[in-house]
Amino acid sequence: MAANLSHAATSGFGPIGRRLLVVGIILLALLVTLAPFFVLFGNSLRPADEFLSDKSGLWPSQLTFEYYAAVLSANGTTFRILLNSVIVTAATTVIAVTTGCLVAYGLARLKLPFRLSTIIGLTFLIVRFYPKITIAIPYFVLMRDFGLRDTYAAVVIAHVSMTLPIVVWLMLAFFEDFPKQLEQSAMMDGCGILRRFFSIVLPLTVPAIATAALLTAFFSWNEFLFASAVGPLNAKTLPVEISGFITDKGTVWGPMSAMGTVIVLPVMVLALIAQRYLVRGLTAGAVKG
Amino acid sequence: MWVSRTVWGFADWLESKIGERGILIAFIVPAVAIVVVAQFYPLLYSFYISLVDWTLSRSTEPGDFVGLANYTKMASDSVLIQAVGRTIWFGLASTAAQIVLGFILAYLTMGETLALRVARTILILPMVIAPVAVGTIWRMMLSARVGPVNQVLRNLGIPTPDWLGDPTLAMVSIVIIDVWEWTPFVFVIFAAALSSLPSEVLKAAEVDGATPWQILRMVILPMLAPVGLLVVMFRLLDALLTLDIVFTTTFGGPGFATHTLSFWIYQQGLRYFNISYAAAISWASLIGCMLLVAGLLVWRARISRWQKEA
Numbered sequence: 001m002a003a004n005l006s007h008a009a010t011s012g013f014g015p016i017g018r019r020l021l022v023v024g025i026i027l028l029a030l031l032v033t034l035a036p037f038f039v040l041f042g043n044s045l046r047p048a049d050e051f052l053s054d055k056s057g058l059w060p061s062q063l064t065f066e067y068y069a070a071v072l073s074a075n076g077t078t079f080r081i082l083l084n085s086v087i088v089t090a091a092t093t094v095i096a097v098t099t100g101c102l103v104a105y106g107l108a109r110l111k112l113p114f115r116l117s118t119i120i121g122l123t124f125l126i127v128r129f130y131p132k133i134t135i136a137i138p139y140f141v142l143m144r145d146f147g148l149r150d151t152y153a154a155v156v157i158a159h160v161s162m163t164l165p166i167v168v169w170l171m172l173a174f175f176e177d178f179p180k181q182l183e184q185s186a187m188m189d190g191c192g193i194l195r196r197f198f199s200i201v202l203p204l205t206v207p208a209i210a211t212a213a214l215l216t217a218f219f220s221w222n223e224f225l226f227a228s229a230v231g232p233l234n235a236k237t238l239p240v241e242i243s244g245f246i247t248d249k250g251t252v253w254g255p256m257s258a259m260g261t262v263i264v265l266p267v268m269v270l271a272l273i274a275q276r277y278l279v280r281g282l283t284a285g286a287v288k289g
Numbered sequence: 290m291w292v293s294r295t296v297w298g299f300a301d302w303l304e305s306k307i308g309e310r311g312i313l314i315a316f317i318v319p320a321v322a323i324v325v326v327a328q329f330y331p332l333l334y335s336f337y338i339s340l341v342d343w344t345l346s347r348s349t350e351p352g353d354f355v356g357l358a359n360y361t362k363m364a365s366d367s368v369l370i371q372a373v374g375r376t377i378w379f380g381l382a383s384t385a386a387q388i389v390l391g392f393i394l395a396y397l398t399m400g401e402t403l404a405l406r407v408a409r410t411i412l413i414l415p416m417v418i419a420p421v422a423v424g425t426i427w428r429m430m431l432s433a434r435v436g437p438v439n440q441v442l443r444n445l446g447i448p449t450p451d452w453l454g455d456p457t458l459a460m461v462s463i464v465i466i467d468v469w470e471w472t473p474f475v476f477v478i479f480a481a482a483l484s485s486l487p488s489e490v491l492k493a494a495e496v497d498g499a500t501p502w503q504i505l506r507m508v509i510l511p512m513l514a515p516v517g518l519l520v521v522m523f524r525l526l527d528a529l530l531t532l533d534i535v536f537t538t539t540f541g542g543p544g545f546a547t548h549t550l551s552f553w554i555y556q557q558g559l560r561y562f563n564i565s566y567a568a569a570i571s572w573a574s575l576i577g578c579m580l581l582v583a584g585l586l587v588w589r590a591r592i593s594r595w596q597k598e599a
Contacts, residue, residue, distance in 0.1 A: 162328075
C-alpha cells in the first residue's frame with residue numbers, strides 16, 4: 001500500500017526513475033538534517049589554529065580534546081553549569097511528572113459539578129497558547145519579591161508550570177481509557193483509592209509516564225528564556241551559558257562547539273533510543289483530536 | 290515488610306479521614322497551585338504592569354497608574370512596527386515552507402521497512418535539540434568566510450553571500466534555520482496522521498482505478514486537512530514568538546534587521562528594564578495570538594463540518 005502510494009508524487013517518470021527520485025529526496029533530507037550535527041561535532045574537536053583558515057576541510061585534520069577537558073573538568077565554571085542543568089532537569093521532570101499524574105488521575109475520576117474537571121483540564125491547555133515572553137518579566141519580578149531570584153527553585157517552578165500541560169494531557173488520555181473493570185474488581189476486594197492508584201493503575205501506565213518524562217526532561221534541558229531571566233548566575237544552565245558566546249565573548253568556536261555537543265548529544269542519543277515514546281508524545285492530541 | 294505495611298496503613302487511615310473525594314481533590318491541588326502561581330498570576334500581573342509606569346532600573350516598585358499610555362506609545366515606536374511586519378512575514382514564510390516540506394517527507398517515507406523507520410527517526414532530530422544550540426550550530430554553518438555552507442558554495446563556483454551579516458539576507462537565513470529546526474514537527478505529525486488513515490478507503494480508491502495522484506489529491510489531502518490546520522496553528526504561534534534562534538545567531542542585527550517581536554520585547558523588558566512597555570507589547574501580541582487561534586479553530590470546525598456533510 002504505502003509503497004504504491006509513494007509513487008504518486010513522482011508519476012510521470014518511469015518506475016525506476018521514480019524510485020530513484022524518491023530515494024534521492026530522502027537521502028538529501030537526511031544529509032541536510034545530519035550535516036549541521038557533523039559540523040558541530042567536528043568543530044568541537046578542531047584545534048584552534050584551524051578555525052582561521054578558509055581552506056580547512058569540513059572535518060578537522062587533527063583532533064583535540066582540550067575543549068571537552070575544559071567543559072568537563074571538575075574545577076571549571078562550566079562543570080558547575082552542567083551540574084546546574086542536570087539538577088534543574090531532574091527536579092523538573094520528577095515534580096512535573098508526579099504532580100501531573102496526580103492531577104490527571106484526579107480530573108479523570110473526580111465527579112465535580114458544572115463539568116469543572118473539563119474546565120480545569122482546559123485551563124492547563126491555555127498555558128500552551130500564550131506567548132511565554134508575557135510571563136517572563138512578571139515572573140522575574142515575582143521571584144525577586146519571593147527572594148528566589150537566581151535559585152534552582154525559580155527555574156524549576158517555571159519549567160514545571162510550562163511542562164505540566166503536556167504531562168496532564170498525555171496522562172489524562174491514558175487514565176480515561178484505563179479499563180474500569182480492573183479498578184472495580186479491586187474496589188470489591190476492599191482496596192481504597194490510594195491502593196488502587198498506586199498498585200494497580202500506575203504500574204500499567206509506565207509507558208505513558210516514560211513519554212511524559214522524556215518530553216519534560218527535553219524541554220527543561222533545552223529551555224532558555226526563563227532560565228536566562230531568573231537564573232542568571234548561580235542557577236545558570238547550559239543553554240543560557242551558550243547564548244553568552246555571542247554577546248560578550250566574541251566568537252570562540254572550539255569551546256562553543258564542545259558545549260553545544262554536551263547540550264545536544266544526550267538528547268540525540270535518548271531520542272534515538274526512545275524514539276517510539278517520543279513520537280507518541282509529540283503526536284498525542286494533534287492526530288486524535 | 291513493615292515499611293510497606295506502615296505506608297499502606299497510613300494511606301488507609303488518610304482515606305478513612307478525608308474520603309475518596311478528599312484524596313482526589315488533594316491530587317488536583319499541587320499542580321493547579323503551581324500553574325496558578327507561576328503562570329496565571331504573572332499573566333494577570335503583567336497586565337497590571339502594562340497599565341502603570343515602571344522602569345525597573347529606576348525604581349524597584351511600580352509607579353503611577355497611567356492607563357493605556359504604554360499601549361498608545363506602541364504606535365510611535367518605529368522599531369516595533371517594523372518588527373511586527375518582519376515577524377508576520379517570517380511566520381508565514383517559515384510555516385508555509387515547513388508544511389510543504391514536512392508533508393512531502395512524511396508522504397515519501399511512508400512504510401514499515403527498517404530503512405524507512407531509521408530515516409524517520411533521524412528526520413525528527415532537529416526539533417528535539419535545544420533551540421539555542423540550533424542557533425549556535427547555524428551561526429557556524431552560515432559564517433561568511435569559514436562557514437561550511439559557503440565553503441561548499443565556493444567549491445561549486447557559486448557566489449558566497451554573507452548570510453547573517455547582510456541586512457536583507459539575515460532574515461532569510463533565520464527562516465532557513467527555523468525551517469531546518471521545525472520541519473520535523475510538521476513531518477512527525479503528518480507521518481502519524483498518514484499511518485492512521487483508514488486503509489479500506491485507500492484500497493477502495495485504488496480498486497476503483499484512481500491513480501496515485503488522484504488518491505493523493507482527492508482522498509489523502511482532504512482527510513489530512515483538519516490535522517494540517519492544527520499544525521499550521523502550532524507552527525504560526527511558535528514562529529511568531531521565536532526568540533532563541535535570533536538571540537543566538539544575529540542578536541537582532543545587523544542594525545535592527547532581525548529584530549522580531551519577541552526579541553524587541555526581550556530587549557525592552559530584560560535589557561533596558563522598561564518592563565511596563567514590554568508588558569504592554571506582550572499583552573498586545575497575546576491578544577493577537579488569541580485572535581489567530583480562535584480564527585483558525587473556527588475555520589477548522591467549518592472544514593470538518595463541511596467534510597461530514599459531503
